[in-house]
Amino acid sequence: MILFVDACVRTQSRTRRLAQCLLDTLGAPYEHLCLSACSFPKADEAFLNERDLLISKGDFTNPMFEYAVGFSQAEEIVIAAPFWDLSFPSMLKSYLEQINVTGITFRYTSDGKAEGLCRAKKLYYVTTAGGDFLPDSFGFGYVEALAKSFYGIEDIELIKATGLDIYGAPVENILTECEKDIISRFGPAKE
Template identity: 40%
Template sequence: MKTLLFIDGCVRGGQSRTLALTERFLDRWQAKNPDWAVERLTLDAMGLRPRTGAEIERLGKLEREKSFDGPDFALARQFAAADKILLAAPFWELSFPAAVKVYLEHVSVVGIAFRYGADGETIGMCKADKLLFVTTRGGNYDGSEFECGWRQIVGLCGMYGIGEPLLLRAEGLDDVRNDAGALLARAGEEADALAETF
């Protein structure tokens, strides 16, 4: 059975506009793909911590020994094995919540998510062909140098070997000049269309 890994980085839970948009996409996608398994990670409930210096040293030794079977690398193994990846996170401090960054630290393991080639280049090892990043933004940052979240996701997909990073977003939602409901409705229509092809 093929697997979609859904990484929920929406720390406001049911109050999250990003999560509502993502759930709309996921409902439509699951209706079209009933034979797929969905593995959901709710980052806010997981309590992941940033790696300390001592942990990095210990894990680096395991990486060099290629000892990847233990629980320290479970999230990286799950991420690398997924057939498709759905990542939902609001736009916070020009990127995304810290929980997402910490999760990415846990999955970015040399020897599982990527490796280095003979010339030092990174070679992706992840199975997924597509990653969909869903986000909502209070301001208007599309194409701005201040938007760092989506750009980081695109870079990581290149490192992981995920060939098609996709973006679904609604932005300008806190701009009083905008009709936030209309913007979210338009993004919802985009979510429906993406669900047909993802």
């Protein structure tokens, strides 16, 4: 099962449109996790204390771990997040704070290195931006670093469409070209 982590906000989100094209192209069943509909607990001191206690007991049955468990068990991950303020919407950061749990998505080895515990071998990151200043190290680069160094997911794909809010931009053309690119990169027998 693919886990579709949807950090898109707007009903007519262009980012979600591209992610949907990717999911249709991949053609596998997926679970849609709409972050707008989630209310994540605040990661305050009480939350961390409770979480640390449960982790120290190895008790991962508490509902606070449901996002981490879901992420760790997914066969592939698709994250869709618009480019916001040179990064991504804060709800994606809140989600990442929920899933970064030692003993579920990763663990530390005796020499202090993080080792991934996730089943997924592949993660797709779909984004769109209003302008053209979208260095890969921003937003995407952070998620890529987490995937590789924490979750043990080495195969990362970036799908992006930029310049969508530039005055006079051929928005439909840009999106259609990106969809064609998705189908050619990830369609049957093209991987």
